[in-house]
Amino acid sequence: MKTRDIIRKVDKLGRIIIPKEIRKILGIEDSKTNLKIFTEDDTIIFQKYRVGRACSVTNKVTIQNKAYAGNVVLSPGGKKLYFTNSD
Structure with a gap:
């Protein structure tokens, strides 16, 4: 743009x-x-x-956010943090 x-x-x-x-x-x-x-x-x-599309970890709303099982929404950065800290 x-x-x-x-x-x-x-x-x-x-x-x-x-x-x-x-x-x-x-x-x-x-x-x-x-x-x-x-x-x-x-x-x-x-x-x-966009309601319901904010990352559950970072609270950021991006077009790359994805919904996973259990209606958990993660941004790319939130996904890294989530899976890094879930040991």
């Missing part, structure tokens, strides 16, 4: 507006899409949240 710089002001309540073209490209629908918000160093990251 092509990236571009878009500058937005934060209002008095701490809100920002995600531009319509970005919402359309990412399929973010009003009142229907949950966003996970987290930080990494000095960066704020917004990620579409």
Whole structure:
């Protein structure tokens, strides 16, 4: 996906507006899409949240997460940690 710089002001309540073209490209629908918000160093990251697809070990939501027996969802990193520590 092509990236571009878009500058937005934060209002008095701490809100920002995600531009319509970005919402359309990412399929973010009003009142229907949950966003996970987290930080990494000095960066704020917004990620579409998919209920039930968060890794049981790392709590990360990635497209590589897989569901295993017992409805356990693991990310690639969570799978390594899980099987390394299950001795």
